[in-house]
Amino acid sequence: DAGVIQSPRHEVTEMGQEVTLRCKPISGHDYLFWYRQTMMRGLELLIYFNNNVPIDDSGMPEDRFSAKMPNASFSTLKIQPSEPRDSAVYFCASRRGGTGSDEQFFGPGTRLTVL
Amino acid sequence: AQKVTQAQTEISVVEKEDVTLDCVYETRDTTYYLFWYKQPPSGELVFLIRRNSFDEQNEISGRYSWNFQKSTSSFNFTITASQVVDSAVYFCALSGPRGSARQLTFGSGTQLTVLP
Numbered sequence: 001d002a003g004v005i006q007s008p009r010h011e012v013t014e015m016g017q018e019v020t021l022r023c024k025p026i027s028g029h030d031y032l033f034w035y036r037q038t039m040m041r042g043l044e045l046l047i048y049f050n051n052n053v054p055i056d057d058s059g060m061p062e063d064r065f066s067a068k069m070p071n072a073s074f075s076t077l078k079i080q081p082s083e084p085r086d087s088a089v090y091f092c093a094s095r096r097g098g099t100g101s102d103e104q105f106f107g108p109g110t111r112l113t114v115l
Numbered sequence: 116a117q118k119v120t121q122a123q124t125e126i127s128v129v130e131k132e133d134v135t136l137d138c139v140y141e142t143r144d145t146t147y148y149l150f151w152y153k154q155p156p157s158g159e160l161v162f163l164i165r166r167n168s169f170d171e172q173n174e175i176s177g178r179y180s181w182n183f184q185k186s187t188s189s190f191n192f193t194i195t196a197s198q199v200v201d202s203a204v205y206f207c208a209l210s211g212p213r214g215s216a217r218q219l220t221f222g223s224g225t226q227l228t229v230l231p
Contacts, residue, residue: 105162
């Protein structure tokens, strides 16, 4: 089975530009999570979806960040406009719901650099 | 609120030494799950183990072992006979009970360096 797929793996952009990160969860997984990893704050949850519906976006830093999940196999995290402090590694993770395994499977991450 | 503390920021050992990574957690949930993840230099997060709060049995998997003590809210991870390939950042994480989304709360990580 393919794991969680994220694209791009690396993104370098200039301040003020729009950035879109993409994630394809593992087929059959009901939950999708977006995490951000920085040296200062470590790994922190930004938002998660259950059955394509955003449930908790309290971790989203500000209105410049938005996330969507138009269907069960695709999610995006958008930053508009981007700022240098958004530079981080962004991870997407998914897991099955119900009484199935509660292990979260992580994608390889997208390393974002905002100049 | 949930919190995970990994007090050891960095540990350096010589190959073949044993090393223990500490993890202390806080939660108000009566049932919960604890995890360890490994992040090698390549950057991906690799799942190592999951333990639910009902099961306090220690677990051993090859050179890895885990000591869960509910009384002290600790879930420590020991690598026996460490190897250079064990060099990585190790994260302890906590999630809520079955029926919740069980999003993960991570500790700050411990950078383990195993020297040849």
